[in-house]
Amino acid sequence: MKIHLCAALAATVAMTGCASVVRGTTDKVSINSEPPDSTIRTSLGHSCPASPCTVEVSRKEGFTAFAEKEGYKPGSLYIGTNMSGKGAAGLAGNILVGGLIGVGVDAMTGATLDHSPNPALIRLVPTDAPGESSKAIVPPPTPPAKNNSSRAGV
Numbered sequence: 001m002k003i004h005l006c007a008a009l010a011a012t013v014a015m016t017g018c019a020s021v022v023r024g025t026t027d028k029v030s031i032n033s034e035p036p037d038s039t040i041r042t043s044l045g046h047s048c049p050a051s052p053c054t055v056e057v058s059r060k061e062g063f064t065a066f067a068e069k070e071g072y073k074p075g076s077l078y079i080g081t082n083m084s085g086k087g088a089a090g091l092a093g094n095i096l097v098g099g100l101i102g103v104g105v106d107a108m109t110g111a112t113l114d115h116s117p118n119p120a121l122i123r124l125v126p127t128d129a130p131g132e133s134s135k136a137i138v139p140p141p142t143p144p145a146k147n148n149s150s151r152a153g154v
Helices: 002-015 085-109
Strands: 026-034 039-042 053-058 063-068 075-083 113-116 120-123
Touching (some): 026 113, 075 120
Antiparallel strands (some): 026 053
């Protein structure tokens, strides 16, 4: 009976271990677009010839994803980071087992964070959509400046 209890306790400790070890320091983010098959690129330098696209990024870095497709206006979406439930469990494991060093490592590497939204969706607007003008807006002409030289005595 004691062996089973010890094994269960060891498994629990191992599952709630340091988030850097359990989850890693990178996250896979899926980027989709409407319409599909748009070209995707990110502010971190990743690119995919067509969506859907999956990129692997540091858990601590937020970034912007851009989508482009012929016949549509370019679109973009910011993908940020936030503390996840799994990351919080890893942090709790540090408090129970790893102490302050593990908490510091997880904070420095971003291992407790997840990207949001994930999966991400960028909706593109057709260039000829109703209510959307694809023509450049030209400002009205500026009226000529008044000439004050016609005043008497000037």
